[in-house]
Amino acid sequence: MTAIVRTDRLSKSYGAVTALAGVSFECAAGEVVGVLGLNGAGKSTLLRILAGEILPGGGSVSIGGVELGDDARAMRSLVGYLPEEPPLYREMRVRDYLGFVGALNGVARGELPDRIAVVAERVNMDGHLDWVVGELSMGYRKRVGIAQALLHEPDVVLLDEPVSSLDPAEIVGMRELVRSLGGRRTVFTSSHHLREVHETCDSILVLHEGELLAHGSQEELGALADRERIEVEVRGRASEAAGRLPAGVEVVHSGDLGGGVSALTLDLAGTEREDVAAALVGAGFGIRRLEPVRSDLERVFLDLVRGEGGAAGENGP
């Protein structure tokens, strides 16, 4: 893996409040990385440091091989950043605003009109370039915010809560846009909405109270769950089948499906599937179906932040 973003024991405090505590990770070029965490987890602080807006209290950051401590300006030139609230000059027209941001980020004057046209089409607002920014809806402001982050064709794009304040249709559009940015650029998108991360990201950083609890693909995070979950369909009553399960198996959900068939969702907690099957068959229940439930992100996330997943310390790739 060629790491384009690398942090090493990154820390940051605001007075007595620790926002980041020894966060280390690496991300490959072209990845869409979800930064997941509850409010106050340190997501925005991490993105602000990667964007070069603030400096870490300790540790190091490098983007594209450029260390923040060595050349902050060079590092900032490799990054496009959309804060949660787009930094827009309300009195400017969209075209003028993008022209200003492009020039600020070193885009040559002659290239600006073409670049503006390309990013405007990309964020689907080419018909709004002559609008005054202050007259745009929040959805369009977010689009202008993303356009300004993409204008200088950065290697890394940082999007802080890109779907906040958007309506459902705008959220779908934003999701597609974020996905489409991956491949050519490394994209970090922060959210406390699991669905956004689940649907848009290749890998996930889970932050909680400033600590990196886990980092990996969704499949890798799923494997962090300490209990396997299975679904079983049996002939017989659900309540009776539940009473015949091996010790330690937890019934998450059960119900009768009709026709003498019941379904149970079970957390195994160390028990093997074969033991469950043997116990049920031994008790006279015919098994119609038994299969593992893919550990969903929500369960893993909650296990991690509650400290139940035993995954703390799984930092880094």
Next chain:
Amino acid sequence: MSTVLLIARRELRAAFAGLYGWAILALVLMLDGLFFNAYTLGSQRPSSEVLSLFLYTNFGVTMAAAVFVTMRSFAAEREQRTLVLLLTSPAGDWQVVLGKYLGALGFVLCTVAAAAYLPVMVWLKGNLEWGQAAAGYLGIALAAAVCTAIGIFCSATAPNQLAAGVAAGFLVTLQVLFWLLSGISEPPLDSVFAAMDLYREHFEPFQDGAVHLKTLVYAPTVSYLFLLLSVRVLQARRWR
């Protein structure tokens, strides 16, 4: 340098894009006109004295304009959360500060230029001494440079626009009251305070047509000092 000019141009355009800039310009013209009317029209003063009085009032009005223009500079951007755009760009902190400074100074000098029709009236109706006018405007430009730098520093430091305005107003007022301090101080402090006084020591001679080399050193030095402090404030904020 192109980044500095880019930021300066945006600042200048932003000042003229909203009501705020035009309100300041209107206020400057109104005050300059009123003072000119009160002090000179109808009097039998010689042209040089009329021009000197105009430069005196224009000096005060320009200082106030510098405070009102610069109080928005960083503080308003921080409140509107647009400062992040500059801080995360490849522009250096000194480029950001210098760009904002030149933009604000450009606007302040526009207000000075807008009121220049009053000396033109002296020229048309009286006997204007061009040397005195040139020296006077040079003095005003130097004073504007100092006051704008003070305002930029206060705007970079203060938590909001109002606090920035109050702080800048205080520091600018202090600049013209150093002669009071020099009057009640013992040597050598008295001469130090006197040397720092913006009006008596550094503007009054220009008002009467004399260009002093010490002021040509003083104004850029003080401006540089406050701009340097502004850069340090921006850098310090990145560590917070």
